[in-house]
Amino acid sequence: MSKHMVAAVRIDLDGRAEVIDLSAATSTGAAIRSAIGCRWFDVVRxxxxxxxxxxxxxxxxxxxxxxxxxxxxxxxxGAVWQPFYGVAVFTAHDGDGTTVGLSEGVKDSLLTGVFHRPTVIR
Structure with a gap:
């Protein structure tokens, strides 16, 4: 049985954005750690x-x-309380909080930089 792709967008410090597949790792946590290059990570909803x-x-x-x-x-x-450091990975979540892949529209918005208005990314 093949896994469904969990499409995420990784944004480097230089602003370069790329689509990555989080389903290739043994767990979402392992995929996030690998994509960011860290030991500990946090999610900002x-x-x-x-x-x-x-x-x-x-x-x-x-x-x-x-x-x-x-x-x-x-x-x-609205997350105005702090700057964010290092590589960031953007994903979606379902109603239960499980990490899922981004929709095509959100993925395209992140890749093309159309993120200045919250109504663009849903």
Whole structure:
């Protein structure tokens, strides 16, 4: 039985966005750790179906760098209390909180930078 692709968008510090498949790893946690390059991660719920996964230790690193694009996206959704550091991964979740792949529209919005208005990404 083949796994369904769990399409996520990874945004690097330089703003480069790429689609990644989280289903290739043994667990969602392992996939997130690998994609971000960290030991500990946290999720920021941005919308009813949009999550941003970030390095939980990112701000404490000696060479910590703000991810300007991820922080801008988060602020567009009201997460204005802090900047976000390091690589960020965006996914969706179902009604029960289970991580699922992004819709084509959200994925395209993240890849093309159409994220300034929260109504664009649902």
């Amino acid at each position: 941005l919308g009813p179906a949009l999550d941003m996964w970030v390095d939980d230790e990112g701000a404490t690193l000696a060479d910590a760098q703000v991810n300007v694009i991820a922080t801008t996206i988060a602020r567009a959704y």
